[in-house]
Amino acid sequence: MISEKVKAVLFDLDGTLLDTLEDLSTSVNHALAAYGLPLRNKSEIRSFLGNGIRHLMKCAVPSDTDDSLFENIFFCFRSYYILHCLDQTRPYKGIMTLLKTLQEENIKMAVISNKLHPAVVELNERFFKEYITLAVGESDTIHRKPDPSAVLAALRELQVSPLEAVYVGDSEVDIETARNAGTRCIAVTWGFRNEPELMAAGATEVINRPEELPEKL
Numbered sequence: 001m002i003s004e005k006v007k008a009v010l011f012d013l014d015g016t017l018l019d020t021l022e023d024l025s026t027s028v029n030h031a032l033a034a035y036g037l038p039l040r041n042k043s044e045i046r047s048f049l050g051n052g053i054r055h056l057m058k059c060a061v062p063s064d065t066d067d068s069l070f071e072n073i074f075f076c077f078r079s080y081y082i083l084h085c086l087d088q089t090r091p092y093k094g095i096m097t098l099l100k101t102l103q104e105e106n107i108k109m110a111v112i113s114n115k116l117h118p119a120v121v122e123l124n125e126r127f128f129k130e131y132i133t134l135a136v137g138e139s140d141t142i143h144r145k146p147d148p149s150a151v152l153a154a155l156r157e158l159q160v161s162p163l164e165a166v167y168v169g170d171s172e173v174d175i176e177t178a179r180n181a182g183t184r185c186i187a188v189t190w191g192f193r194n195e196p197e198l199m200a201a202g203a204t205e206v207i208n209r210p211e212e213l214p215e216k217l
Contacts, residue, residue, distance in 0.1 A: 002105050002217040008160040009102060009217070010151055010183070011132075012169035013113035013120065014049065015191025017095055018127065021046055022088035023081065024053075028060050031077035035069070037061060049192040050171035052114045052144065053078065091127055092190055094210035099131035101214055110134040110154040112167070112177075114144045134158065145173050148181035155181075166217060172201035186216055 014020045021042065029039045040048075040060050048059035057074045065073070102109060109132045113120045120137030134157055136142060136150045143149045155165055167178035170191025175198070178185030187203035188210075189195050195206050207213055 002102075002107065002214055005164060006107065006166055006217045007164040008108040008110070008155065008158050008166070009213075010110045010112050010154055010165060010167045012167075012171070012174050012191075013111050013115065013123065015170035015193075016168060016174075016188055017091060017111065018089055018123065019092050020085070020089045021049070021192070023085050024049065024056070026087070027077055027081035027084060028056065030080045031057070031073050032060060034076050035073050037065075037073070046192050050173050053081070086126075092210065096131075098210040098213055099128065103131050105214070107217075108158045108160060110136060110158060112145070112150045112154060113137045114173075117142065146176035146180055148177060151177060151181040151183060155183075168213065170198075172197070175201050175203050186213065 011017050025042050025045045028045055032039050045060065048056045054074065057077055058070070061070055061073055099109065111120060111124050111128065111132055111134070115137045117137035117139040120135045124132055124135035134154055136154045138144050142153055151167060155162060162182035165183045167174065167181065167183045167185050168188060169175070169177070169185070170188045171193050175185050175187060179202070185203065186205045186207060187198040189198065189206060189208045198206055205216060207216060
């Protein structure tokens with residue numbers, strides 16, 4: 001039974017709702033290979049995720065890569081990823097059932113992401129529109145997480161206070177975002193960080209499978 005105190009659940013996108021690791025890994029290594037640089041394995045790429053694609057590529061290239069070369073590599077990555085971002089990307093197992101359960105419990109939901117706002121809206125429309133009607137990404141007025149502006153904008157739209165909301169994410173950025181917004185945070189281990197990493201980042205509640213979330217609420 002979900003507590004009456006919980007009115008809304010806000011979800012991070014990559015690593016929480018959507019498994020994007022395969023497509024991101026392929027795109028990273030495509031760009032690295034194009035410039036004759038050492039490739040990265042999936043575990044390395046997983047550890048680089050959580051702070052946006054520019055940070056991802058900054059971590060992926062050798063540390064002595066000069067700025068002009070990096071911009072070329074980043075452009076190569078981004079161009080390839082735009083074309084191939086949905087080749088293998090899918091909701092994690094159990095996510096669609098979870099969203100259906102929350103909808104049946106009359107829980108309001110939103111997606112919060114550091115992707116640009118139009119891309120977040122498009123991905124939500126493609127995968128989750130049956131259950132989630134609000135998606136918020138980076139824009140001129142919404143800053144990147146861990147800035148709380150995306151969470152607070154979503155809560156205003158949903159007409160829910162921070163104390164009535166739970167933020168669900170998979171990284172240290174999400175934990176800090178929830179703290180900055182004044183919401184409760186539940187961290188998940190099926191995305192880009194494991195439980196020890198999440199606990200070290202300050203997580204106080206951690207779940208390992210989507211079906212555990214309603215019990216936590």
